Amino acid sequence: MEEREYTHEEVARLIRRSGLRATLQRTALLKIILNSKRHPTAEMLMKKIKEQGLHLSMGTIYNTLECFEKHHLIIRVHDENDVMRYDGNTDFHIHLVDHNHISDLFDRELEDLIRKKLADKLPQDMQSARIEVTLYK
Numbered sequence: 001m002e003e004r005e006y007t008h009e010e011v012a013r014l015i016r017r018s019g020l021r022a023t024l025q026r027t028a029l030l031k032i033i034l035n036s037k038r039h040p041t042a043e044m045l046m047k048k049i050k051e052q053g054l055h056l057s058m059g060t061i062y063n064t065l066e067c068f069e070k071h072h073l074i075i076r077v078h079d080e081n082d083v084m085r086y087d088g089n090t091d092f093h094i095h096l097v098d099h100n101h102i103s104d105l106f107d108r109e110l111e112d113l114i115r116k117k118l119a120d121k122l123p124q125d126m127q128s129a130r131i132e133v134t135l136y137k
Contacts, residue, residue, distance in 0.1 A: 006031055006034045006035055008027060011027050011031040011034060012027045014030070014034075014073065015027060015030060015073070018071040018072065018073055019071060020067065020071055024054070025049075025054060025056055025060070025064070026068075028049060028052055028054055029045060029049065029056075029064055029068075030068060030073060030074070030088065032045055032049070033045070033074055033087070033088040034088035035088075036088070038102075039077055039079075039087050039095075039102040040085060041083055041085055041086075042058065042061050042062055042065065042084065042086075043058075045065075045086070046058060046061055049061070065086060068086075072090055073090070074086050074087060074088050074090065075087050075089075075090055075130075075132070077095050077097075077102055077134065078097075078134070079097055079102060080100065080136055080137075081100065083100070085102060087104075089104065090130070091106075092106075092108075092111040092130075092131055093105060093106045093107075094106075094107065094133045094134070095132075095134040095135070096135050096137075097134060097135065097136045097137065098137040099137070114131055114133075115127075115131070
């Protein structure tokens with residue numbers, strides 16, 4: 001998977017495309033998530049937001065994260081200690097959890113294999129459902 005840095009304008013466009021208003025706070029928060037390779041926690045996000053000179057409460061951060069998830073902009077990942085972390089890559093990939101470190105494994109063939117194997121077992125309305133795979137050490 002190619003790594004890249006998202007610009008403020010690209011992030012604002014993604015937010016608007018999802019049906020949300022692209023406020024400064026939403027754009028800043030999603031940009032941090034999209035440009036992070038660490039699957040940040042809400043607390044990590046709060047620290048980064050403060051470093052940018054913005055002021056958001058933890059409640060606002062959690063509400064915004066929930067909104068982003070509902071609009072399919074991010075996904076939640078639990079680490080080994082059941083701490084909630086956030087991932088801006090919503091394409092199929094496997095999360096490999098080793099204590100508090102989460103890395104990503106991308107494998108399109110594996111996704112195709114899983115979908116093919118489940119095709120006859122799932123109801124029709126679940127055929128295009130998002131598949132999440134997380135492996136814990």
